[in-house]
Amino acid sequence: MINVKKDLAFLGEEINQLKKDNLYRELFILDSAQQPLSIINSRKVVNLSSNNYLGLTTHPKVIQRAREYLEKWGAGTSAVxxxxxxxxxxxxxxKKIAMFKGTEASIVFQSGFATNVSVNQTIMTSEEDFIISDQLNHASIIDGARLAKAQRLIYKHKDMAELESHLKEVKSKRARRVLIVTDGVFSMDGDIAPLPDIAALAEKYGALIMVDDAHATGVVGKNGRGTPSHFDLTDQIHIQIGTLSKTIGAMGGYVASTLEVRDYFVQKARQFLFSSSHPPAVVGACMAAFEILETEPNLMEQLWNNTKYFKGRLKELGFNTGHSETPITPIIVGDSAKTLRFSDRLFEEGVFVQGIVFPTVPRGTERLRTIVTATHSKGDLDFAVDKIKKIGNELGVVK
Ligand SMILES: Cc1ncc(COP(=O)(O)O)c(C=O)c1O
Structure with missing residues (x-):
């Protein structure tokens, strides 16, 4: 007789090990909408961990459009x-995304994760192809590169000399296709990829460029068009990736590029071919969100005012905020147990900031990862900074 519990007990052993190693995660429960002041595990806290950069998850126009699409088109599509x-x-x-991103066309996937996996897997199909990836790229890029048939090379974070040396190497091997892949804004550090340098190298060595703007859309560039727009390089980037699940406030991911890229993905991308399409309410929410980016630039302005204020105060207090240039501001603690303790103590004091430890970030760079949004008030930010200062002192992170 099969004993389900016993046969799966090996997973329990691994879980116990994670607990011993301080790497076990409990899920926090959000008892409210995703907002600057949220109810998390029944406690009212300043929420510094969401990617709701412009507060669009609860924007009345987004909710209204989602409702209209739900009523008109039903709950789901029940088909790929x-x-x-x-x-x-x-x-x-x-079409709306393509217009916004300044490309000929775009294609939507079920998630940003699926999008990144799909691009690597769908385009880089031969062992004569090479994917050259920044060391700190998101996990979905790494997994996509693993699923691709291409060979993989990693360059140290933003190290253009190493990128060039990889490009030289693959040129000497007569690579069929070369794809340089980078986050636009790095998700754990909040710094921006050096796209002008990457574009110059790509041109020199005949490589393609893919930029994942999950954390740049709605945050940098004209009206939040992302890093290619920020550097005025929109027509130089072959493939722009974005998510619909961070600033846009709903769910999904997309590739913005040429008509041929869209057409090719419709024919070949497994994530597109074998997974059902977005529920109409999600589509409605996204349509309204892109319209808001075009018509309410004050939200982005407020996001940046809040970002500068919060970052400035943390720096004044002596916290190590790394090389962040965007609303993602790490507070680097450099020790796993202390980081988790910092996060726990802040929660007790009314501030929610996730501690990020190995393997999400390299050992020695364990951190609190803070994200401010346009909708935090100055009072929310002051409250959070005061508590960060208090616990930072308590744990000896700052003097
Ligand atoms: C840089 C980056 N790319 C892609 C993703 C995946 O996006 P999604 O949450 O839409 O699957 C994330 C989200 O965690 C991300 O931070």
């Missing part, structure tokens, strides 16, 4: 895009 899961609203959203 290539069978009968493409409503004209899906095509409308893709």
């Amino acid at each position: 895009r290539t069978i009968i899961g493409t409503m004209h609203i899906h095509n409308d959203l893709e």
Whole structure:
């Protein structure tokens, strides 16, 4: 007789090991909408951990449009895009994204994760292809590169000399295709990829560029168009990736590029071919969110005012905030147990900031990862900074 519990007990052993190593995660429960002041595990706290940069998850226009699309088009599509899961609203959203990103076309996937995996896997299909990736790229890029048939090379974070040396090496091997992959804004450090240097190298060595702007869309560039726009390089970046689940406030990911890229993915991308399309309410929410980016620039302005204020105060107090240039501001603690303790103590004091430890970040760089949004008030930020100062002193992180 099969004993399900006993047969799966090996997982319990691994979990126990994680607990011993201080790497076990409990899930926090959000008892409210995702807001600057949220109820988390029944406690009212200043929330410094969401990616809701402009507060669009609860923007009245986003909710209203989601409602309208739900009423008109139903709860879901019950089909993949290539069978009968493409409503004209899906095509409308893709046109909207392409217009916004300044590209010929775009194609939407179920998540940002699926998008990154798909690009690597769908385009880099031969052992004569090479993916050259920044060391700190997001896990979905790493997994996508692993699924691709291409060979993989990693360069140290933003190290252009090492990128160039890899490009030289693959040139000497007569690579068929070369794809340089980078986050636009790095998700754990909040710094920006050196796109002008990357573009110059790509041109010199005939490589393609893919930029993941998950944390740049709605944050940098004209009206939040992302890092290519920030550097005025929109027409130089072959593939722009974004998510619909951070600033846009809903769910999904997309590739913005040429018509051929879109067409190719419709024919070949497994994540597109074998997974059902977005529920209409999500499509409606996304449509409204992109319209807000175009029409309410005050939100981005407020995001940056808050970012500068918060970062400035943390620096004044002597915290190590790394090389952040965006609303993602790490507070580097450099010790796993102390980071988790810092996060726990802040929560007790009314501030929610996740501690990020190995393996998400390298050992020795364990940190609190703070994210301010446009919707935090000055009072929220002052409250959070005072508590960060208090616990930072208590734990000896700052004097
Ligand atoms: C840089 C980056 N790319 C991609 C993703 C995945 O996006 P999604 O949450 O839409 O799957 C994330 C989210 O964690 C991210 O930070």
